[in-house]
Amino acid sequence: MRLPLRTAAVATGLLALMLTVTTSALAHDPNTAEGREELRRVNADYQPAVRSAPITGLAATSCVGGTAAGYPCSNVDLLSVLPLASIGGGNGNSMWGWTDSATGKEYIIFGRTTGAAFIDVSVPTAPVYLGNLPSYNGTSSSWRDIKVYANHAFIGADSISTHGMQVFDLTRLRTVTTPQTFTADARYTGFGNSHTLSVNEETGFIYAVGTNTCSGGVHMVNVSNPKVPVNAGCVSNDGYVHENQCVVYHGPDTAYSNHEICFNYNTDTLTIVDVTNKSAPVQLSRTGYAGSGYTHQGWLTGDHARLLMDDELDTDLPGTKTFIWNVSDLNAPVNTGVYVSPTSQATDHNLYIIGSKAYQASYRAGFRMFDITNIASSSISEIGYFDIYPAANNTGFNGAWNVYPFFASGTIAISGIEQGLFLVKYNPVVTPPTTTVWSDTFETATGWTVNPSGTDTATTGAWERGDPADTTSSGAKQLGTTVSGSNDLVTGRLAGTAAGDYDLDGGVSSIRSPAVTLPSSGTLKVSLSWYLAHGSNASSADYFRVSVIHSGGTTQLFNQAGAASNRNGAWATGTWDLSAYAGQSVQILIQAADASGASLVEAGVDDVKITKQ
The missing domain is CATH 2.130.10.10 (YVTN repeat-like/Quinoprotein amine dehydrogenase)
Structure with a gap:
């Protein structure tokens, strides 16, 4: 009342x-x-x-x-x-x-x-x-x-x-x-x-x-x-x-x-x-x-x-x-x-x-x-x-x-x-302390696997860990600046003489994290920084995806589709709930796809973290 x-x-x-x-x-x-x-x-x-x-x-x-x-x-x-x-x-x-x-x-x-x-x-x-x-x-x-x-x-x-x-x-x-x-x-x-x-x-x-x-x-x-x-x-x-x-x-x-x-x-x-x-x-x-x-x-x-x-x-x-x-x-x-x-x-x-x-x-x-x-x-x-x-x-x-x-x-x-x-x-809302379960800034190799299922179709621009080079085509495409440190995960880190020389071409590239055992309780989340960039020759068939592999299969957490318009590269942050998989051993799967023929597609990932609250 x-x-x-x-x-x-x-x-x-x-x-x-x-x-x-x-x-x-x-x-x-x-x-x-x-x-x-x-x-x-x-x-x-x-x-x-x-x-x-x-x-x-x-x-x-x-x-x-x-x-x-x-x-x-x-x-x-x-x-x-x-x-x-x-x-x-x-x-x-x-x-x-x-x-x-x-x-x-x-x-x-x-x-x-x-x-x-x-x-x-x-x-x-x-x-x-x-x-x-x-x-x-x-x-x-x-x-x-x-x-x-x-x-x-x-x-x-x-x-x-x-x-x-x-x-x-x-x-x-x-x-x-x-x-x-x-x-x-x-x-x-x-x-x-x-x-x-x-x-x-x-x-x-x-x-x-x-x-x-x-x-x-x-x-x-x-x-x-x-x-x-x-x-x-x-x-x-x-x-x-x-x-x-x-x-x-x-x-x-x-x-x-x-x-x-x-x-x-x-x-x-x-x-x-x-x-x-x-x-x-x-x-x-x-x-x-x-x-x-x-x-x-x-x-x-x-x-x-x-x-x-x-x-x-x-x-x-x-x-x-x-x-x-x-x-x-x-x-x-x-x-x-x-x-x-x-x-x-x-x-x-x-x-x-x-x-x-x-x-x-x-x-x-x-x-x-x-x-x-x-x-x-x-x-x-x-x-x-x-x-x-x-x-x-x-x-x-x-x-x-x-x-x-x-x-x-x-x-x-x-x-x-x-x-x-x-x-x-x-009566203040008490937020439980957040602890880090696992994280990776990609400054050292921690065991990520490219093409883990052997089904990738990309001919160039496969995921790799490294120091990326800038590329531009009607604006920034591959970002040469990482979120932290010098390295990130990127779809072909080199630049070449043209913007499309080392971009993602020919289909899907995927990379999978090492296994992480989640705590048995608490609010569990995975977060990462990411970007997807493409030219106006892209389509909705192109994408950037984040999934979690768990004991019951693979569940997609996020999908950013491409479009027939220019999209410049810019770092963004995403956070997704993993609480349903508490106590399990999980892996994070990152995928990017150029499925529109000869479109210009670039993607990057940095600072992956799993936390418990």
Whole structure:
């Protein structure tokens, strides 16, 4: 079943509410042209939410042939989908996850325009909606953000000047059996609206950005006692901050070892601040970069030496760009490269890094997954994706808002603006290693037999191993260049004074390989490079053929017929399956024929190989 992308069955009042943005939305800094443009684009792209029934029980919906249940994919399987209608309604935005250390159960806290939904995803093929924590005072917000610390969820909202930060004790979910409307356990009112929250679980601090405090900079909150949050100070000389990540630093810049460092994304710069002393934070660097549109979000590698960053409005071609940074020197970070998606021009949004893999929510292009093993060389590559918005891969604010990849189970959650919650799993197609059973490059004699059955009729140009000479007649005919080395198999390797002096004439020439015993199992294939060349005086009676001789006889694998037209020589590669003959002793038979009278025919073979996979 494939979910529809939009539906008209949404009340006019609800849609109007979702499209409302007030001037209190400091997270998008309406005092700047970039902020106004981001708000305009987000609101212009909003679509009604999906109202379909939940999709569950889809553990077997693997990504096969580039799709899973109608969604484009690669190496990522679909586990289940919970549309917004089944988790409280509204439109979706950000989310976060929680693993109950007492039970091992996994949960998603899913932000929506009207509240936060709590979902048990411990059985990812059958997630269970547990209830909703409404937005404070019931006010709608297009942006909501959630982080988790010490078994508590902290929830902020943009565009609501009185919202503050809700605190919810997640251990309450252990006893929930039917969906409920929850109330918050506490509310922090040191700020009103906020765009995003980050948490440093090592120190117990929440860092709110895009608030109506701290001059738009970082608002620090001590949540070591989760139900009693305490204002810890501001980073107010840092300018407007859109998102950030704060860590206890253990990277290569040893001058700051064990300091608490925030990596802030400031509209058009990466700004690094030492917040170890909350009453006197120190800006270490503020670095711009070429091609900035609206610096959005980023994440550090585990060794704190590199960083990937998404820019939300770098919409110029050729494709979605992810910026690669060397942050080994906190006082002088360097943008070392840009990864450009070869398949998507979508707006990238949020990304996270675990080990050698990065997980990115890229709006209309859905969830994208990267191998960053070679990030030190400014090289990353896409290894999987799941596109929850099949309608387009171009710029725009639809589809995947956020991704949560941190569950120990390997379940990956995707939040869709119009769609709801998707649960997926990375499941790469593992290609068995290929081993060579037998090969021949014809640089030495290995036992090929010419005219093995004694039935060949060719008068000249019989197959031989050697260094071929070039011949031409209305283009290349016999190729003097081999695929590898100096020698190949060729129908008369000499050139003579005329192109037809040593070509294949008079009928069929054949040559047979030595016997090769195939393995008893696996996918077995034979491959070789070949060409057939002829003049316009040829016909369909001329040919080049490859066959396999086995215990049951001879089976033709390939036939290239001639034609009454000029065909120039050019190396091509063919591969054919030998798995049906596993465990047998086989031989490869090569044949070429000039059966059209006095036609000009040349053929060659190089690099024969039998492999097992």
